[in-house]
Amino acid sequence: MGTSEERDVDRRRFDVADAAPVLLDAQGVVTSWTRDAQRLLGYAPADAVGRGVGELLIPEDAPRVPELVERCRRDGGWAGLLTARREDGVPVRMMVRITSALETRGPSRWLVLMSELADAPGWDMSRPMLEQMVARSPVGIAIVDTNLRYVWSNAALAQFGGGPPSHRLGLRLADIQPGLDSESIEAQMLHVLATGESVVDFEHVGHVRAAPFRETAHMMSFTRLDDGHGHPMGVYYTVVDISDRHRARQRLALLDRAGERIGRTLDITRTAQELADVAVPELADFVTVDLLESVLRGAEPESGPPRDTDRVRLRRVGHRSLDRSVPEAVVGIGDVASYLAGSPPIRSLATGTSWCEARLDPLAEEWAAEARDGRRSIFLELGLHSAMIVPIRARGVTLGITTLFRRRRHEPFDEGDLSLAEDLVSRAAVCVDNARRYTRERNAALVLQRSLLPHRLPQQQAVEVTACYRPADELTGLGGDWYDLIPLSGARVALVVGEVAGHGIHAAAAMGRLRTAVRTLAALDLPPEEVLAHLDDLVARGAPEEGVVPDAGGTESSQCGPQGDEADSSQAVGSGCLYVVYDPVDGRCTVAAAGHPPPALIGPDGKVTFVEVPQGAPLGVGGPPFESVEVRPAEGSTFVLYTDGLLASGDEVWAVDVSRDRLRGALERPAPSLDERCRAVVDALVPARPHDDVALIMARTRLLDADQVASWELPTDPAVVADARKTACRQLSEWGLDELAFTTELVVSELVTNAIRHATGPIRLRLIRAGTLACEVFDGGATAPHLRHPRTTDEGGRGLLLVSQLTQRWGTRFVPDGKVIWAEQSLTGFPD
Template sequence: MGTHEEQGVARQPFDVADAAPLLLDARGVVTSWTRDAQRLLAYTADEVVGSGVRGLLTPEDAARVPEVAERCREDGGWAGLLTARHKDGRPVRVMVRVTSAQETVGASQWLVLVSEMDEAPGWDMSRPVLEQMLARSPVGIAVVDVNLRFVWSNAALEQFGGGPAPRRLGRRLADIQPGLDAEAIEAQMRRVLATGEPIVGYEHLGRLRSAPHRETAHMMSFTRLDDDHGHPMGVYYTVVDITERHRARQRLALLDRAGEQIGRTLDIMRTAQELADVAVPGFADFVCVDLLEPVLRGAELLSGPLGDTELVPLRRAGHQSVHENVPEAVVGIGDVAAYLAGSPPIRCLTTGRSWREERLDPLAEEWGTDLPDGRAVTLLELGPHSVMIVPILARGVTLGVTTFFRRHRQEPFDADDLSLAEDLVSRAAVCVDNARRYTRERDAALVLQRSLLPHRLPEQTAVEVAACYRPADELTGLGGDWYDLIPLSGARVALVVGEVPGHGIGAAAAMGRLRTAVRTLAALDLPPEEVLAHLDDLVARTAHEEGVDPDAAGGDSAPAVGSGCVYVVYDPVDGQCTMAAAGHPAPAVVLPDGRVTFVDLPQGPPLGAGGLPFESLELDLPEGSTLALHTDGLLARGPEWAVDADRDRLRRALERQAVTLDLRCRTVVDALVPDRPHDDVALLMARTRLLGADQVADWDLPGDPAVVAEARKAAARQLTEWGLEKLAFTTELVVSELVTNAIRHASGPIRLRLLKERALICEVFDGGATAPHLRHPRTTDEGGRGLLLVSQFTQRWGTRFTSEGKIIWAEQSLTDPPI
């Protein structure tokens, strides 16, 4: 047969052939000493034989000999790590295995196998322990040679089919699992053999021989085994069954698709079809959705029995199949199918409980329906082998049933599938019922729209503000007009009024999305024209992703296309006002003396329509001026030549005086629109204020690091004048960090400004064009903590860009206690 090396099998460091054997008698005296033992510890046989084994160990391990002897007598052997003494005095870490040699030598003796640990650092367990770990592991483990034939496998691998380990020897995966896609798995093995790089977490789907009717998922890892010369010997791989995890991911993905695709409109038939489309082909081979006739009419369902006839009519609202043209659908969309009163669909309809049949009885003729032409059809003709029926329940009312069929896939529906189907149907049921109840629940929809508008405008000192909103009449429905006031950095505010075309819940929802988008863009401190440009891009991209024609603005699919918006930024420090418009009426300005003017604002295209870029306009407003931002519902929709007349009506209404700005706002709306307008009306009025000279302090600073200390002192002196000494420590820290960053990283002039408003605002201007980034430095880093400290010691901080550079700002509350 030849030696191990001749057979191409390398001996491992802890094979018996590599261990140094010796014999001990019952008293622990060495009775036999081998050349391997002499090679390991350098003692000759004359020096060792007849002496106790303790003399070969270090004092610490020599004290363990009685304990080891006791274990040997009780268990018949012992294995563990000890430290021997080499002849030259150095310690030698060895792996020791002790077993009884009585049957071999005929006397009470012990065979000791000693292996040097230096040859394999980290080997802390005996070979039997490792063999137990592999053989008893719940993870399937196997070894194949370079020809991909099995040479070893553990018992856990048997659960994946292919028979016990002896049957696998010498065979390939395709031989023992003929129904499995063995080529894909063997391709991974060949890749590992060729590259030597392990493959971890490879997922494989297939049908095992042990479960041919059930798709299973496995996670596999492959590692190449090399001999002592680095030549590949084979592949070691592990297998874990992740079928349940895989199915859970599939269910979550299906529910995600359902959330995205079901209920995108308020059309009942379309919602039912979306339910069928989502479930096929990933979940079922054929799905049909049948609804009660009153549901399609939007009528209220009556309580009590469905009828006293043998046939109960349902109307097909949607169906889908894995086959083109849905050959299983013997009833067309919109046609009536009359089911027998005692059939499973009607039982589900009346009880509100789902029904499942894993293996359908071919004689289930009770499951019948009548076609419009009077022809009767039984379930047997549809050919499925597994069926589920789920009632469409919404708010305690059963609207219809959804039926799921499997015919081609062999795996029947199980309890988990039924639970998933109920989740899918429940999502669609709410959408169907929403469409049915839309007209009757207009008041609830109005509450929804008003909830999307600001309940209370935020407190600030830049402007005095009042708003008035009046919805359209009941026949036209809800619109998408909206308004907002957004506090910005540097005591500035943004005033926004917009309008989404169309009416209904779709317009209200689009209005909510636009308002949220505007608030998000405003937080970036962008100029008005850039805010509208980003908003226009968002609307256009959304319409493109949803496959909506931009020319069809106002449709239910994407009502945001064609929306109008005017965005105004007012700065109370210098009274400067910057504004831009996208297909929206320009604001009116009521000057402090009562005169009304209309801003000649360049008009940009409506949002999502494309066209010329947006332009902004800057103007200085005297303190006490009133901006009036409104939607076009405030003015009559007449021909273009009537624009001047409409403005005259608005001018006269704005010239009227009132005790308060809020009363003046309502007076304007009452004067221009009736109680029930044909379009929504929104009016936002803002009377400007200016910060006093005693509320603003600024300093021009040279780009010299020595100026940082002077900036801190100047800021501290200013806080003392304002009576804000409690904020001095934090403010000096903020000033120091921001000015230092500007000197170190920016170029051009540097300016420091403090504003005392509802908060203490610190601003540092520089000519740089790059924004700083907050870092989280490690304890060993020498820098990078400046903005981190600023963010921790202030309520808010940020960056806004100007035409000359950028401003880094930080705010401290004057009402909250300082940090």
């Protein structure tokens, strides 16, 4: 229990005896006004009753009334602060409580209890209390006048440099901290003075006298102070030290860049150089990367410590300095770096542990690298004062060492720097080892990938098609890019292009699985978006079964190539695929994409555009449902499907608009034939030895002639079946296909009869002569027929069985307003 004074204070805050009660109806209109309310706000009952409660509040609080009424209805009441307006216009800050005034009869009402905030001792903020708050605050606080000269600051501000508060009075920031970037800070102050807009969370990075060799970061906020007339008097600002957070953010950003830049190829020397490039200048001023000779040959490195010799020879494969001339390098790239046995580099190589020296002996030379010709240098001559050595280890084997120095920056390496260096080197080590192991896998990947890609594209009449595939160079290795053309029912075709992340045999195997799955799904005659949805489901369900373990970011870590015998399991997740279906009868084209660039379209006039496709998530990643878009290109237009390797040029990363402009320029160049144009585009945009596979397929659209398609609307009358057979036979006679009349009569009879018996809506019979003879029957039903194997005693059920036996293939495809049952017969040996 508290004291009597505390209980009295609590009672005064919301005591019914001290509060002014008011009754409101359900809509917030005053229905009863008391003397206490009149005393508090000055309104007579006649002036208050009948008015909405919002009219009694200041304009800033009046719009809150509907929200408060709704909250009261939902929660049964509300309590908080509001500012009312007295009859004479003076604002009154009040603590308000609203509770339900339930009655057995009549409408719902609300009881409002109002207490003037000035009467509540708990809310009194005296000047001494405020002075204690700012003076004892651990946050640096200061006030400058309109000339940006200090008029007050607290003691905590001294920790950020500039001395105690008494030394700041009358001076500007540049006067007390000349080494600080005061211009950017004062620019924020001037902006606040000019506009009155507060600046919150302004981050300033620099150095202070308290730590001249360490970069610091501060979070600052600025607010203008005005006098009673609204004229600016100065600026009030606060400072918080966020140096630790800033350094942690820098280290995370460096690791992110390392993940993007290290291991983009399977070139050992390039990977080593990428490690050096990433570490300078964010972490070190000079970095060297040395590897064992056996690693460069692709052989297994020797286990155990180096042999007991006077000197151990390594190969310099990468270095980087703040100066482009690399003045610290005694050993050049590709040369032998010789170290004394027992020196820190060799001890680190032998034990697999890192070594850090905050302050080097400037005259030491017993472990400095020596070139093949005997050239050497000492740390004093090189200007190096702090060093770290991190072994390059992957899968329990040491491949080499990375040495990091500081030369210009006076801040020595610490434990945090060593931990960061180990993370960087460990990423590069896996990539280096992958490159070493890659050679033995390349031949197998070549055989596998060549067997999985189409040897020739099938013959059909929907499009004139050509394709070009250019594998990655020998150091990068083959990838998982593929293309395909799949004939569909009704003379339609599906154009497919896709890409599996990564390289090598695992990517090729994953590509083969995806291509097989796409062809299987295409045979079901599903719309493009449904094909991708099923493919996405297959990839997502297959990944956990095969042991794919996502990294912390939720994606598979495969950027450095295969990670083990099950590495190919991770390749399919995140793959891209573009699926296009073209119908040569009406010229419609449906496109859907899963994490893949949209296709380009070359018009008959040579103009190049890009089809805007709703972009779905990559396969297996998860996301919203896939969508498709339908276009009707003019006859003779050319669809261009490609993988993203076509948009890259060496190491350069282009913006989307720039990449499209480059591709558009290559596609607009005329060529004698479609095949020559395809090869010319690849030659123009892709180097002879690209770093990523490139797949390009170009398809020039055709429309079937009117005499290749025959269609009839049929009534839902069983007697029409005989007429349909006769009509189909006459059409076959016109096409010179009388030899197919018997089978066609059976197909037409069975399909039309089924439609009349089991379906609803209109029925349409269509014959298409394009490479095959397709017989299609459309109806408005939503159920597909199933092939049965009837018993000997069954009287029916053999129709579809006979159709399946006598035709080349048959099936069902669903359309928006029903379904189409189709059957195809070969035209081999017949005139086309």
